[in-house]
Amino acid sequence: xxxxxxxxxxxxxxxxxxxxxxxxxxxxxxxxxxxxxxxxxxxxxxxxxxxxxxxxxxxxxxxxxxxxxxxxxxxxxxxxxxxxxxxxxxxxxxxxxxxxxxxxxxxxxxxxxxx
Amino acid sequence: xxxxxxxxxxxxxxxxxxxxxxxxxxxxxxxxxxxxxxxxxxxxxxxxxxxxxxxxxxxxxxxxxxxxxxxxxxxxxxxxxxxxxxxxxxxxxxxxxxxxxxxxxxxxxxxxxx
Numbered sequence: 001x002x003x004x005x006x007x008x009x010x011x012x013x014x015x016x017x018x019x020x021x022x023x024x025x026x027x028x029x030x031x032x033x034x035x036x037x038x039x040x041x042x043x044x045x046x047x048x049x050x051x052x053x054x055x056x057x058x059x060x061x062x063x064x065x066x067x068x069x070x071x072x073x074x075x076x077x078x079x080x081x082x083x084x085x086x087x088x089x090x091x092x093x094x095x096x097x098x099x100x101x102x103x104x105x106x107x108x109x110x111x112x113x114x115x
Numbered sequence: 116x117x118x119x120x121x122x123x124x125x126x127x128x129x130x131x132x133x134x135x136x137x138x139x140x141x142x143x144x145x146x147x148x149x150x151x152x153x154x155x156x157x158x159x160x161x162x163x164x165x166x167x168x169x170x171x172x173x174x175x176x177x178x179x180x181x182x183x184x185x186x187x188x189x190x191x192x193x194x195x196x197x198x199x200x201x202x203x204x205x206x207x208x209x210x211x212x213x214x215x216x217x218x219x220x221x222x223x224x225x226x227x228x229x
Contacts, residue, residue: 102215
């Protein structure tokens, strides 16, 4: 149980284009999902917390207009990197929490490369 | 705010040897503690967690960790490692209660050699 999927697993795009990453909880309802960014050989940095049906809460320093988060249902959250630039290249990982649960379950990650 | 320090960035060991990955945290409030493992190009998998109760926590794959409040530590141990345990290990902390934000350490790369 508690499986989280991400799609796509890997994406390459041109600078200036937008990329959407999906995060799905497959066997549970996730009222809260989290988006992280991980640079090579670094730890995970929380970008934003996404609550179903409400606006995401962004961490300090994260541009909400650049990283658009939508949590339209209890099993799906999306992260859209708008007007992507090479510095946005990174590993993006989502996690989901069950209602009343204490544990975050992580997706397999999406590697974004912006050329 | 909480912080996590993983003292060793890399730990090389031989197969079947014991291993300890160190984690210290800093917090002014009660915390929950977690260990996650990340295999190359994959997401994170929960190894074990401490929320309350017994300070010795057993997890998957033969790992265990002990919560030591006086030393603010949550070291991860395994008595005998396998080649397949080679991965990055992250210690994480969050404030007990309704705030679910995790703070991660920088990770420890465990390399198990034959």
